[in-house]
Amino acid sequence: MKKIFIPLSLLLLFSCNKSENQEEVKTQLMEVISEDKVPPPPPPKQEVPISAMVSAKEENIELKVSAPENNVIAKKIIKNGEIEIQIAEIREAQNQTTAIVKKNNAYIQTERFVNTDIDERLFLTIRVPHKNFDGLVNSFSNGIGSVLSKSISSDDVTEEYTDVSIKLGNKKIYLEKYRDMLRSAKTTKDMLEIQENIRELEDEIDVSEGRLRFIDDRVNYSTLNLVLYKEKVRSSTTSNIGFRSRFGDSFTEGWNSFVTFFLGIISFWPFLLLIPIIILIWRKWQKSRLKK
Structure with a gap:
């Protein structure tokens, strides 16, 4: 009996020590876990110079800035034109021009008149709504005189x-x-x-x-540069310029007179063709008369 009791006592004592050790280990583990849950202390604050802040914000802006939404932008077409027209009278052509400008809802931006011994020129810069540009050009091309030169350009600036x-x-x-x-x-x-x-x-x-x-x-407003041109009739007697130019005018007048005379003779070519026929008929008539 004594032999059995001693081993049982030892076994019971060992079991109690083991359970106490397990409880102690569990307690230590709970303390470690609770310590891990505590957040670490924040790092010390550092003063950042404003120049570094500017650079950092610029970099941040670069990342955030993006192209605006792809809105549909209408075609942007710039139309320009130049027309030079030879007319009979400046004043009459100017009145016709004013009427055409008003009809097309346009306006004259600049006006410049030049009067020389050779010609008279009226330079006009006309601004016209984009949709009326072609109508304005056609009105000048078909209306007030003889078109000497004409150029139209369209630039896409979209x-x-x-x-x-x-x-x-x-x-x-x-x-x-x-x-x-x-x-x-x-x-x-x-x-x-x-x-x-x-x-x-x-x-x-x-x-x-x-x-x-x-x-x-x-x-929105196209531009048309218009030149109204009237050539003057010059002569050596009415010219007020120097002797050399007047001498040149006289020589030119003589040549022009000769050309006019020569062209006048040529204009009678049908009558010139009749002369040989008339001469031939006259000779035959003379021969027939002599035989009689």
Whole structure:
């Protein structure tokens, strides 16, 4: 009996020690887990210079700025034309021109008159709505005189207009970002640096907006340069220029007179053909008369 009791006591004691050790291990593990859940202390704050902030924000802007949505932009076509017309009387042609301009809802932008010993010229720059450009050109071509020269050009500026519009939108985004940075600037140096960037952006935006306005104006209103030309009749007696020019005029008048006389004789060629026939008939008549 004694022999059996001693091993049982030892076994019971060992089991109790083992359970106590397990409880102790569990307690230690719970403490370690709770320590792991505590967040680590934040790192010490560092002062960042404003120049580095500007660079960082610029890089951030570069990542966020994207081209605006692909809105459909209508075709931008600039039409220009030049016409030179020879007319009989300047005043009459000018009145006809005014009527044609009003009919096509156009207006005369510039007007210049030149009067020389050789000719009279009236230079007109006419701005006309894009849709009425062809009608205006046809009215001058068919209406007031003889067309000496005519040229029409069409320039497609859609690509340029789109490019300027996209860049303008991006510059406005940059400008707003810089203004936000200016409100958070802490030193005078930083403020001056940001203000300089804002000033440069504002200048670039003004240039881009001016370019778009110019393109819109040229697209909406086409330009026609019109020259009304009247040649004067010159003579050596009425010319008020120097002797050399007057001598040249006299020589030219003599040559022109000879050419006019020669062309006048040629204009009688049907009658010239009758002369040999008349001579032949007259000779036959003479021969027949002598035989009688």
